Amino acid sequence: MNTALDPTLYLPQLARILKITPMTAREKFFQLELQRPLNHRPGQFVMLSRLGVGEAPISITCGPRADNLLEMVIRDAGSLTHALHALQPGQTLGVRGPFGSGFDLESMTGHPLVLIVGGLGLVPMRSLIQAVLARLDQFPSLTIISGCRTPAEELFREEMRALERLGEIHGKIRVIRLVDRTDHLPWDGRVGLVTAPVAEVTLDPARTLVALCGPPVMYKFALLELKSRSIPDDHIFVDLERRMKCGVGKCGHCQINQLTCCQAGPVFRYDRIAQLPEALL
Amino acid sequence: MRAFLVPKQDVITWIQRLGVERTVYFPQRVGRESYRFLPVKPDSTIEFHGYRPTLAPPGKKLSPSTDTLFFFRNRDSEHPELQPVLDGAERVLAGVRPCDLKGIELMDRVNREGHPDPHHLTRRAHTTLIGCDCLAPCDERCFCDAVGSLAWRANADLFIIPLAEELLLEVRSEAGEALLHGCAFPPCPDPDALKARIEASRARPFGRQWPTDATRVPELLADGGTARIWEKHVAACFSCGSCNLVCPTCYCFDLHDTLELPDFQSGQRIRTADGCMLPTFAQVAGGHDFRPTPAARQKHRVKRKFEYLNDRFDTTSFCTGCGRCGRQCTAGIDIFAIVCDLIDHAEAS
Numbered sequence: 293m294n295t296a297l298d299p300t301l302y303l304p305q306l307a308r309i310l311k312i313t314p315m316t317a318r319e320k321f322f323q324l325e326l327q328r329p330l331n332h333r334p335g336q337f338v339m340l341s342r343l344g345v346g347e348a349p350i351s352i353t354c355g356p357r358a359d360n361l362l363e364m365v366i367r368d369a370g371s372l373t374h375a376l377h378a379l380q381p382g383q384t385l386g387v388r389g390p391f392g393s394g395f396d397l398e399s400m401t402g403h404p405l406v407l408i409v410g411g412l413g414l415v416p417m418r419s420l421i422q423a424v425l426a427r428l429d430q431f432p433s434l435t436i437i438s439g440c441r442t443p444a445e446e447l448f449r450e451e452m453r454a455l456e457r458l459g460e461i462h463g464k465i466r467v468i469r470l471v472d473r474t475d476h477l478p479w480d481g482r483v484g485l486v487t488a489p490v491a492e493v494t495l496d497p498a499r500t501l502v503a504l505c506g507p508p509v510m511y512k513f514a515l516l517e518l519k520s521r522s523i524p525d526d527h528i529f530v531d532l533e534r535r536m537k538c539g540v541g542k543c544g545h546c547q548i549n550q551l552t553c554c555q556a557g558p559v560f561r562y563d564r565i566a567q568l569p570e571a572l573l
Numbered sequence: 574m575r576a577f578l579v580p581k582q583d584v585i586t587w588i589q590r591l592g593v594e595r596t597v598y599f600p601q602r603v604g605r606e607s608y609r610f611l612p613v614k615p616d617s618t619i620e621f622h623g624y625r626p627t628l629a630p631p632g633k634k635l636s637p638s639t640d641t642l643f644f645f646r647n648r649d650s651e652h653p654e655l656q657p658v659l660d661g662a663e664r665v666l667a668g669v670r671p672c673d674l675k676g677i678e679l680m681d682r683v684n685r686e687g688h689p690d691p692h693h694l695t696r697r698a699h700t701t702l703i704g705c706d707c708l709a710p711c712d713e714r715c716f717c718d719a720v721g722s723l724a725w726r727a728n729a730d731l732f733i734i735p736l737a738e739e740l741l742l743e744v745r746s747e748a749g750e751a752l753l754h755g756c757a758f759p760p761c762p763d764p765d766a767l768k769a770r771i772e773a774s775r776a777r778p779f780g781r782q783w784p785t786d787a788t789r790v791p792e793l794l795a796d797g798g799t800a801r802i803w804e805k806h807v808a809a810c811f812s813c814g815s816c817n818l819v820c821p822t823c824y825c826f827d828l829h830d831t832l833e834l835p836d837f838q839s840g841q842r843i844r845t846a847d848g849c850m851l852p853t854f855a856q857v858a859g860g861h862d863f864r865p866t867p868a869a870r871q872k873h874r875v876k877r878k879f880e881y882l883n884d885r886f887d888t889t890s891f892c893t894g895c896g897r898c899g900r901q902c903t904a905g906i907d908i909f910a911i912v913c914d915l916i917d918h919a920e921a922s
Contacts, residue, residue, distance in 0.1 A: 297691040299657040302642040302828070302842065306653060343648035344832045344840050348858075369858045384653055412859075508861050535857045537828050537847075540688035544825030544849060547873075548863075550881045555687065569797075570855075570863045570873075 304386025319367050326360040333394030334419035335559040339539045341386035345375040349536040353415045355422025365415040391539035392558050395420050401430045403501045408514050409438040410486050410506025414447050417505045439470040439486030443477040490517040497522040505531035511572045525563035532558045575744040576764035584740045585619040597665040600627045621735035630821035631666045632677045635696045638846040646839040659695040667703035672717040672893040674704050675725040676821025682886045701748045704729030710780035714896030716909050718779040722893045785916050793919035794879050803868040806911045809904035810867045816898035817848025
């Protein structure tokens with residue numbers, strides 16, 4: 293037998309659920325304790341499983357950290373995530389990963405950052421936000437435009453509000469929160485599409501880096517907006533969603549033309565996929 | 574390289590005897606005209622001539638369509654137990670034609686790349702390959718020569734060239750040599766001269782050929798054809814995925830879990846073959862489907878076989894030309910005809 297083979301490629305490490313907090317009608321926040329630190333980069337994902345139910349790719353929502361904690365936000369969208377929503381703290385989950393390229397923080401250092409985030413896109417983007425906040429002295433500015441459909445669907449409301457208030461006293465940070473419609477609910481942000489405030493944000497085509505994460509339709513309009521502001525394609529990063537089954541470049545589900553999203557992505561520099569059919573829509 | 578010239582019956586007896594000592598798969602007829610790689614028994618019919626391609630390629634013995642990755646127990650306890658499954662049983666795949674030898678090599682490359690797949694590679698490390706040449710095209714659907722498969726020998730441990738009453742048996746590796754332990758086959762006096770004569774007598778053209786120089790096919794396909802071409806060929810497609818299931822280089826899969834009675838505390842995580850022609854293959858959690866139409870899925874499949882994976886896996890074609898997809902297609906869709914249309918379109922424009 294070839295002893296160099298790792299028999300654990302598909303074997304998850306077991307993790308204990310520490311905390312489950314409802315966030316909206318459909319999303320819950322999960323905090324897990326792993327057996328060993330994940331050592332992930334922002335924008336990476338894990339394959340999360342409940343033994344006997346199945347496995348699915350889930351974004352990591354916490355920034356890089358040295359301890360054994362892993363944070364995720366899970367929408368009740370299918371049979372596995374439905375089963376996950378029924379779990380209690382103390383129960384065990386399987387975790388493989390981290391997988392994917394993620395954001396290369398080193399190459400972003402020193403650049404003004406603009407993050408355009410729609411809906412669940414805030415979940416992976418929060419890992420980047422936390423990573424940048426942890427070394428804010430190395431970034432000239434951080435602008436976050438975060439939109440969702442209604443106030444009831446807003447994720448991490450208190451965190452985003454706190455960041456918004458911090459921005460009022462800290463010149464480097466600016467947060468713009470939007471909803472498509474208020475749905476007659478109290479709302480302290482703006483009403484409009486997430487792409488609308490791009491026009492008022494300071495963008496330096498030579499320096500600013502923009503990261504996008506949201507539903508497919510958001511990319512189309514955000515990219516048009518950025519093009520009109522002369523932001524070059526190699527200053528834009530897009531975080532793409534695919535339904536990975538393996539995370540290790542084998543199952544074929546996340547293939548975009550020649551690229552395997554779970555290996556080359558899910559975060560891509562836009563110029564590398566701009567010409568690829570099926571990448572964005 | 575040692576070579577033997579052996580009476581056909583002696584080789585048949587040798588393979589039947591090997592099948593007693595270990596698991597040996599050989600293409601055997603099932604029913605009227607279906608062939609499958611089945612374990613050889615002492616009374617199995619071993620035929621070298623009149624080969625018809627098997628329903629499934631022999632590579633499925635290395636990555637089965639249903640494959641257990643690990644067992645688990647006590648899933649609700651604080652400490653569930655996980656037990657990975659690796660199949661290290663010795664096996665021989667015999668009567669493997671050049672197209673399928675190439676298919677196995679491409680699957681080895683896929684499974685060695687990046688994160689090596691322990692399940693495929695463990696089986697592979699315990700598998701010996703006995704190849705068998707094709708002196709005539711197996712049927713009118715074959716196009717192995719057009720995609721560079723016909724001359725494939727590289728991964729065969731032993732290679733058989735079936736002449737009329739004798740077989741030329743070449744030893745190509747130590748594992749192949751080991752299978753001949755105890756055999757007193759007569760050496761072939763001048764195998765190179767014999768092979769040159771066989772080569773000269775091989776049918777030409779061998780099977781279907783592209784309407785252009787084969788080396789230009791990936792470049793000609795890169796322009797993507799027209800919607801009209803994709804829609805024309807996919808019009809009859811049922812999106813059943815049969816083409817994916819029988820392809821020697823389709824390796825996409827899904828993972829899911831099973832649970833066992835009575836208490837649903839133990840079970841297994843299994844990998845099952847999946848197919849890019851199936852309707853929800855590229856759908857994501859929010860419901861968005863990146864390839865919602867059969868035409869988009871067929872374009873992905875065809876380009877995967879002829880363009881997308883070539884550089885990544887160092888091959889001029891990821892299709893082996895075995896013709897299985899066309900043979901098994903319930904709607905008669907033929908990948909060779911699609912590629913010919915794409916070539917014609919690219920050359921005309």
